[in-house]
Amino acid sequence: MDIKKYVYSLALANNTNNPFEIAENKGIIVLMEPLGSIHGYYSKALRTKFIHINENMDEHKQLFTCAHELGHALLHPNLSTPFLRDSTLFSINKLEVQANRFATCLCYPPEYLKTEFEGCSICQISEALCLPMSLIEYAMR
Template structure:
């Protein structure tokens, strides 16, 4: 959805970064790193304070993706408390989860990052991997402007 890409581009310009941890912090969203077992992360609002919970047992690239995904919920669906993000949620076709995944892909892999690979033999999947994006969601990258 081009609308999500536009929202992400505006967010990157406003915050001068595509780092989801920095954007969340600048937006006043509380980040909590805690053991969550098989749950990757989730977002909820408590007394008008948005909170993103991230499983502290994940590797750094996956923490970054989870933060971007949950930030997507905070930006696109602030009134919803989201279901837990799990590995199988990456394949989920639920509209809300798909939008959060698309938001994360657009945030972590903006067009200018992709352009650096245009004259190489690297595939989009390889480029996405360098930015910590799971291969299951790379197809959500929007190339339209």
């Protein structure tokens, strides 16, 4: 599956790149909860999909976490995923890599990266967004 094309068509169909709005449009329940050091996770119970997000994170992290878990909900709908922690951004697990790519493409489409970070290197963009360079490279390809 081409994740970038899927994200582009999803954003176009929903007229937004906001993962909270897309989740709502898809009937996925987003719950804000005190999760300690856990950023979030996806679960499914009785055919109902849930995205759990740590209410104690800043808005930027909540947005990316929602996008990551939305990736799981749409790409891996029948799997309840392991918890997203800081280290999963660097995970080599196939499902986590796919969800990270999904989230990066949704939150930071190529047009946004090229406009907002004009003249910046991939390394500088990576540092500014606190994302691995491999994700920025993937989104900009």
